Amino acid sequence: MADWDCGCGTGIVGDPTGTCIEDICYSSITYTINGGAGLVHEQPTAAATWTIPHTFARRPDVSIYAIDGEQVDADIYASPTMVVITFPAPFAGQAILV
Secondary structure (H helix, E strand, O other), X not given: OEEEEOOOOEEEEXXXXXXXXXXXXXXXEEEEEOOEEEEEEEEEEEEXXXXXEOOOOXXXXXXXXXXXXXXXXXXXXXXXXXXXXXXXXXXXEEEEEO
């Protein structure tokens, strides 16, 4: 785990390159699985909308998990360069894009 400060607070996440969009701290880790690209997006700061840029050049499948590991549902918009996840209330957790 790494500490980082993106100007909107310090977070402890698995990637030392934290990013800040609209004062919401998050971290994304890109990985390869079964020859394809994937991305793990950590959202430690609760937000009603998560905006996740990616470089897949396709619409990824998205799975969302609460901090306790339980899979959750949300409204998801996916494009070849960005995923936007919308919750009914601010939410912290993890999104996996594959």
